[in-house]
Structures are given as structure tokens and as C-alpha cells.
Amino acid sequence: MNTTEKVIFEQFPYWEKAIGANTSVEGAELLVFVGCGTSYNLALSLAAYANMSGRKAIAVPGAEWQSRPSAFWSDWQATHVIALSRSGETTETVAAAKASRKAGAFVTAITVEAESSLARNCDRLVTSETHPQEGIVMTVSASLMVLLGMQAIGQPIPGSIGASARKLANALDAVLPTIIADRSHFVFLGGGPLFGVALEGALKLMEMSQTMTQAFHPLEYRHGPISLVDEKTAVVMLYSSDQKEAEVKLVEELREKGAAVIGIGGPGDVGLPIDVDLSLTGLLVLPALQILGERVAQARQIDTVSPRHLTKVVKLA
């Protein structure tokens, strides 16, 4: 077992330590979730969750919020910026936090590095301990930042979530060898708060296994992208309880066209049940998506401990 795989399966005790921290974010301002790469994908899901719980929220990539905030929102002072960064050192995210504070916004940082630049340039720090062996590919920290972000917007996290997530990851792992064999085109579908998570599944698999991946809101997939589906396609459908009927029909169509479908929370060539509702699904599925990336990489004999062209932090000169 390589270190990436080990860390994915050893992440759950760190979840337990992060559960229950009093991190709630009050106020009626617009919440602007900011991040880069994985952290931006997580920001998208957290913003959707915040909107669903009655807040007002958007997600913006770090560089965009720093350089052209007016393309997203007109009044910085009426915002509460929640900057996500595992390292706390990503140039664009740190710059976005600094610029936001200078313009009068309140900045909360969510990071696992309590001594980082981002931690020093925020008004409020939300942090928790991560696995010391986590490498370049972000796994346990991604889960932890979603957990901390959910808590910050008032979502209680049950102590059983780690056991449920582990069960799902193990169930997926058991069926992966057959389902990924001979598949080279991977598609991740998720709606609402699961869209950011679908993007994250796609990014994870792409960077771990050097495979082309795509992510869409489920019903968007018929509007063009479906032209690529054939016997080389594997689809991960992250079912959302409120749109399941429409998503089931889409999956039937994709299977008819040759795709092998992993249904998480609903049917597919493999259908994996989940035991939480939509409010927690975005967190629950992350370890399963991480192990999918690792297994595809292993099948292609790619070492995820040193992924091609990637570094743990992107720092711009």
C-alpha cells in the first residue's frame, strides 16, 4: 500500500477530532468562499450548502476575487470572505484574503496550517490537525476543510459520518477493478452542492492518474458532452435525493450508450447505497472519490506520491 492510499484510509480519526469545534459564522453579509484547485471545488460545494441553509453565498477562484471582484459582487465591505487553503500559502488565495481585508471585508480562513500566511492574514482562523503523511495530492485535508466549512455554516456533523464514509469507500473499492477495466474517459456528475464535489472527483482522478476527466451538473450532460460516451466511458453519478428520478433516467441512457456507471446513492452498473441525506453527502463521498483516483492510477502504474508536474503548493513569483 503506498502512502497516498494509506492516508486516504487513515483520515477518519482526524475527522473525529475536527467534529464539534465551535466555528459558526454569523451575520447576514454575502459569504464569498474563495480557494484554488481542490480548495475552489470545495468552495463551490460549501457555497451551495450555505445558500440551501438560508445564507447568501458565492464561490470564486482566488485569483478572480483578488483581481476582478466586481465581476462577481459589487460591494466588498458587505462580504464575509471564507478563504480555503490546505497549505495557507497559495499565492492567489493569500492575496485575495489580504485584498479583502484591505477593502473592509471580514476574512475567515479555513486551513490545516495554523502557522501559515493565510492564518496570519485573516480575522478568524478555523483549523484542525491533518494527517502528517499527506503528500502532494490533497485527500484528508480536503475532507477536513469541507467538514470545517459545513460546521461554519451551521451544519451539525454526526459522529457516525466517518464510519459511513469509510463503508462507502470500502464498498466502492471492492467493485472498482471490474468497473474501471478498459475505461479511459471518466465523467463525474453531481447537482447542487454535489457539483463542486463532482469537479473535485474529476480533478483528483485527473491529477492522480493523468487521465482526461470531466464534471457536469447531471442534466447538462445531454446538452453536448453525451456525444463522447462509448464503451471507454465510466460515469460516477453522485445522486441527489431531490432530483433522483431525473438522474436515474439519465443513467439508463448513458448505460445504453456503453458507459459503465457507478451510482453513489442510486442505481448503476454498480449502485452503492448511502446512509446520510444531501446535507452531508458532499462530505461522505470524498474518500470514495479519492480511492477511485488512486485505483485508476495504480491500474496505469502511476505513482501518486509524486504526480507529474504538480507541487504541494503553487507559489507565484
Ligand code: F1P
Ligand atoms: C491548492 C492547490 C491544490 C492542488 C495542487 C496545488 O492548494 O491548487 O488543490 O491539488 O496541489 O495547490 P491549497 O491552497 O489548498 O494549499
